[in-house]
Amino acid sequence: MARARDFMIGVFDSGVGGMTVARAIEQLLPSYDLLYFGDLARTPYGSKSPETIIRYARQNTAFLVAHGARLVIVACNSAASVASEILAREFAQPLFEVINPAVAQAVAATRSGRIGVIGTRATVRSGIYERKIGAADERCMVYSQACPLLVPLVEEGWMAKPETKMILRRYLAPLKNRQIDTLVLGCTHYPLLRHLIQPRIGRRVAVIDSSQAVALRLQEYLGGHPDLARSLSKTGRHRHYVSDVTPAAQDTANRIFERQVELIKVDDFG
Numbered sequence: 001m002a003r004a005r006d007f008m009i010g011v012f013d014s015g016v017g018g019m020t021v022a023r024a025i026e027q028l029l030p031s032y033d034l035l036y037f038g039d040l041a042r043t044p045y046g047s048k049s050p051e052t053i054i055r056y057a058r059q060n061t062a063f064l065v066a067h068g069a070r071l072v073i074v075a076c077n078s079a080a081s082v083a084s085e086i087l088a089r090e091f092a093q094p095l096f097e098v099i100n101p102a103v104a105q106a107v108a109a110t111r112s113g114r115i116g117v118i119g120t121r122a123t124v125r126s127g128i129y130e131r132k133i134g135a136a137d138e139r140c141m142v143y144s145q146a147c148p149l150l151v152p153l154v155e156e157g158w159m160a161k162p163e164t165k166m167i168l169r170r171y172l173a174p175l176k177n178r179q180i181d182t183l184v185l186g187c188t189h190y191p192l193l194r195h196l197i198q199p200r201i202g203r204r205v206a207v208i209d210s211s212q213a214v215a216l217r218l219q220e221y222l223g224g225h226p227d228l229a230r231s232l233s234k235t236g237r238h239r240h241y242v243s244d245v246t247p248a249a250q251d252t253a254n255r256i257f258e259r260q261v262e263l264i265k266v267d268d269f270g
Contacts, residue, residue: 007068007070008034008068009070009073013038016155017192018075019257020188021075027215037269040245043151044155046120046123047122048122050122057083070093072093073214075098076098077186078187080097096221098211099132102208105213107133107136115143115182118144118146120147123187129144145171149167150193155249159193165196168193182208192256240262243265
């Protein structure tokens, strides 16, 4: 348990994909202490019901707060799409999610107004990107594609497998046929596949990485809330808790941070 003075930035995801958010925060705000929780034991969230995702999101947020999180980032698009408003009502800590920052970047980037979104079934089923992009610019047309196989492939470390390349080609083909000029990576696992996504969707398509977008939003927020920023510990320490540890998850975490990362397994997180 964190000491009373150890106020940290909290981040949770269904697995290791949200570490792309933690890494982006580390690069922008290197001195800030960060607390991460990855729910590997129950991943993926995208195939779960909204009620189950909400329950998991509540438990994950409570875990982070109990361990010293002064603000919480929902680094899981599936959880953000169905649970963010509920979490914001139930927890006093400032809450950030990956959807609104990505929407703002996508609307700013598009030239034709034709925006593609790839995400889990839960995210696509929620229609959250269509609603938020439409509210930001009613001229935009949004084409969403559920990609249920991508999270398991990333969690298994299959980023370089030919099967992954084939599956990506199949998922991206409908969006390519729609002639989109902007693609939102609507899952924080997907930046790990960006080197495969970009050539298959087209070099001229702007690819929006929600992990970078939310890190920039956090930096902006802390700049406007100096009292909160001063209250956060700044020793550059990161703690990475997970509900399960696998060799593939360890390898992926090391790849994201480009160093050896200690994954601390916890059993009592619900």
